[in-house]
Amino acid sequence: MGRRVAIVGIGQTLHKKRHIDRNHTELINEAARKALQDAEITIEDVDAVLNGNMDLFEGHNLMDAMTVEGSGAYMKPGLKMNTGGTTGGTMVASGWYHVASGKYDVVLIIGSEKLEESGGNTTSAIITCADPLTLRPYHTGAVGALAIVAASYMNQYRCGEEPGAIVRVKAAGNALKNPYSHLKLTLTVDDVLDSAILIWPLRLLHMCPQSSGACAIVLASEEKAKKMTKKPVWITDFVTSHMEAWRATFAPDPIPSMQSQTDSAIKLFKRNGITNPMKQVDMFEMYDPAAWAEIAWLEDFLICEKGEAWKLAEKGVTALDGAFPVNPSGGVQSTNPIGATAMIRVAEAALQIRGDAGGHQVTKNVNSALASSFGGANWTNLFLLKKNLD
Amino acid sequence: MATEQTQDLIIVPCGIHGEMNMTYRWGAGDFLSKAFEELRDNGKIYANECPQCGRYHLPPRKVCGRCHVEMDGFDKWVQVGPRGTVLVYTVTLAPFLDPETGKPRHVPYCVATIQLDGAPCALEHFLKETNPENLKVGMRVEAVLKPEAQRKGDLGDIIHFKTVQE
């Protein structure tokens, strides 16, 4: 299993439409600096620096080399990662490998995106993930894929349009309490249901925004972590699952079930003795790029029975003061600087465990949390974080 | 392009508008080439079956991603379609850019996952119908091919799937 690894420092920039007063390197620097400050160390104490970003969006290549002065990677080892939506999760996993292997004790990981620089055409960049000969002509990026998730769920359970709107309103309310979140919207169910259809049945207000921002985490070995902080958050376990991007062609395989999510949940829960996740884990910071994804994927992650997830938000189960809070941060629905997005899930889950989330701290005591990432032509990372070592 | 001045801060635009020479040449490989030839020359759609898990692949694949075994050659392929059943569909109303041309797509358009008759497998493709009132899961559709002389040997040789009454 390798050495045990803890999250010992967390930093985020504000996430917003534009960071006009700083360039990408400076944006990264702010998140890195905050994470080091939170860990009460300096860059001198860091053994390796890892970067994550979606090259095609800003038109950079090898952005880790371009941003060395911002990240602090000068004369340090490191990697740049781009695995699509999962980038931030892949970086947490990679940071874990670096520390757990025994090769490094303290690793700084930084995810960033400055989508304001993309010319507003991330959907075309995302479509290039699809196989050009068989799928690309029929794809509309993440929006199209998420519309299929919504259409399939609604068709399967005949739940109507309202559940997606209720989940979106919950996310908006949580985001209003999170100082770092991008969209600060006071929404009603009717606002969501009246918003424009992008791809039926997915409406504008169902979809995540395009944000600029960065997130950084300091990971440390058990020995170092115990010396550095009174509040380490342990990466107890994680699973990465890939599935074929061809999923749709395998009818009658279940559609829209995301098998990579289910596979990661089966493995993670089995290894950690989890038979009833809503009872045995305290909350979930899920990669939820659209309101309907939060609903459908709670089932794919085996959190609840099939056909039950659409009722959870309405009953308040997944609210800040609910029995099983989901996305207390406001989630991806409210904030989406893509190279950072999945790392924010882990960072936010860790803040909840530390009790440091501030205005969006959940009511219940959080000793353990799930955090997920999704994207990159159907990959999942699923993390289990805990306050205490087992 | 001129530099923009916003709130005393400079933004430098970059990129090429209009003609852009970004061309690629993607190899289809022998299996997909055969499938595309059959579509182009004979108007036939084929799927193939994994000898290990029994799953059908459409269009035919050389390797099953789940089992990692090699698939059987053309003599074992199964002809499917041209009729099929809609499993799920979406209707795009926002004019996203088409990454193949860089230009906005004409809206509305409907993309569906269609289970073709003949084997349990499905194809993602366009539906001719785009009016939500006339669309439903389970509806029967049929592939409409380009005239033979205009076919190129790709999935675009199927223009779309039209609604059929049975």
Ligand SMILES: [Zn+2]
């Ligand atoms: Zn197989």
